[in-house]
Amino acid sequence: MATKTTASGLHYIIENAGSAEKAALGDTVLIEYTGRVTKKGKDGKYKIFDTSDEKLAKAENEFKPGKPYGPQKMPVGGTIPGFTEALQLIGKGGKIKVIIPSNLGYGEQGAPQVGIMPFSPIAFDLEIKDIIKGKPAPATSAPVAATPVKK
Template sequence: MKNIFYSAVALLTAFTSSAQAQTGMQTTPKGAQYQIFTKNPGEKIKQNDVITFHYIQKTDKDSVLFSSYVAGRTVQAQIHPSQSVADLMDIFPLLTVNDSAMVKVPTDSIFKGHEEARPPFFPKGSNLVFVIKITKVQSLQEAMDERNAAIAKVKQQEGIEADKFIADNKLTPVTTASGLKYIVTKPTILRKPLAGDTVYVNYTGKLLSGKVFDTSIAADAKAAGSFNPARPYEPIEVVLGAGRVIPGWDEGLALLHNGSKATFIVPSKLGYGEQGAGNGEIPPYSTLVFDLEIVKVKPTKHAPVAAKPGVKHTVRKKTAASKKKN
């Protein structure tokens, strides 16, 4: 992290010194000033290309607001017609891969019509300054192919890690057609919940690593070092089949009986998918493990089950002989 930080500072210092030494800033039709520091051979960036780049965002007084170098990640964007002076879409087509540039965007243009949003470090007449470096240029198809290959690799790795978790813990789960795996750890003979019933569930959710990301049980929260005295620790209410929980829960709870306990192993496609959840606590494409118990089922009114077609229901009539016997 220190090397990344010092590299970013060195780059910013070099570009700032260069900008001060050269006064040949050019201006776009929308009013942004720019200076290209390096001009590499190669095809210029085109509309619909996908670019990967680093950038530093700062004030006129060199106060850094954001640095992708310090954040440790590059940024991607697809090139489209410019909608505002601050989107830099008039600048990118002037560059090619490995080019670097400085762009000064007038804050008067950014905050025009909503001055109340202007922060004190951007007074009138000031600029929002970008220092950018293009690291990769791809066609839209190339970027999509790369993304799909990366997703396929992550999904494959997810399956490998889930299988290892099951093997390491000597589990023998039942696997449904959707890919949900579950083990009933405490069976009961009480009724199963039906769609529309309210199910009260105690649970502890973990990553395959064993890290607890959420629980309704105070003792589990304390053991995991995540106890929050401001939240209630009690069973949560789930209306079965209403889609208010992840698909793995809606499917899995319908397989259990009131009072039973189980472990769900939920693949990401039945969980939080490529987005993940919890501000990074659940990474994208994470298989999740839930130890849970159905504490109570509150039935709703269900329509009577219709008779199957072709099946006749007859009422046995009393014969005269049977009447005499009575």
Template sequence: MKKTLYTIIFALTAVSASAQLKKAAHGVEYQIFPAQPGRKLAVNDVISFQAVQKTDKDSILFSTYKQGQPVKAQIRASSNPADLMDIFQLMSVNDSAFVKVPVDSIFKGHETEMPAIFTKGGNVFFNIKILKAQTLEEAMAERNAAMAKLKVEAEKLKLAEAENLNKYIATNKLAPVTTTSGLKYVIKSKGIKPKPLNGDTVYVNYTGRTLDGKVFDSSIEADAKAGGLQQPGRTYEPISFALGSGRVIPGWDEGLLLLNEGSKATFLIPSKLAYGERGAGQDIQPYSPLIFDVELVKVVRVKHAPVTKATKKKATTRKRTATRKKN
């Protein structure tokens, strides 16, 4: 099998360093390859570095190159030889190092926890390169600036979300009902059976779209095919779940409580009741409102405590008390 570039570099570094290793605490051996003179790293510095970790049988345990991004960490007092904190403090930005750590020193005092991939008397090898270093103050300032920028961007996206949703409603000539949470819904056909309650198991057919019409999920084969949605191996049938159990987005848990069994409706769900600032996958971007055409096919009801006159009276009293407090 053809070796990747970082594996070759690791091997060459290990060979060239084998005769020049210096001793550190706990049996650790190392060799640093300085790129150029610079300030030594210190406790509390925040560093970014590339790393490859291997066993003495040449098995890769971890690689930032495979991961696709470097590690970012704060230098602290060492708690284990394998955390390399003592080695970092011997290095500067752009330095590389080869480090050999005895397995016995890593698991000293808890040898029974040693994974089978390691052997007593063996070693773990590290190849690291320091890419960037900041003082804690510099790192905090950079983080705060990034957060402030994200906050501004988030506000812009929130404004755009409301505008885009209102435009969608106007374009499609909808007249949705809006709940206090911001959920909007349109009942297309009303069922004649009672509405479900939290705890009931509901069976729902649905198709989910973004505002631009992109179908991102559907339990209906015809809708999936029409929308160009590929769902290999999926069985097209209503999904089922216990209502109010948190298994679906909040907009669904709220919206289905408003529908009689057998109803068909469209939910227009703001991002705060869907996937919020994170989004979901490639199709659902942060702060994206979602459109769901749903059919409440079936409700399997559980036994609920009966609502007595006393309970109703108590609830009414609490409501009036809350109203008086507001006034």
């Protein structure tokens, strides 16, 4: 299956588009995720550097005692740019595979503590379990008059 590429350079495959409800900046998503490096290790596998899947973490010797597993809350816009962009491509219940180029990821500094070297692309499997709507971002154009709420 061929990937699609956004204008920013994010490569993705939507496995399930999910609902019409999409996350926006300021929202919080409840997600399941697995992040992998894109360079095979000595064992010929793409090493996981982070996951919300406890079974997978144990199977790949990446289990971290004390780390919370299961769906995680993440603010849209509070992570690396490629992750933020990927979350906005699918709706609630959606699943996407993404390859995040280094300029949308950890860039020249990388994240060596988890095995992401400088200038390295990373891959994620993401699934949005729920979207918790936040306050809309302030408008940058003309102000909008507030509508009084009827009680």
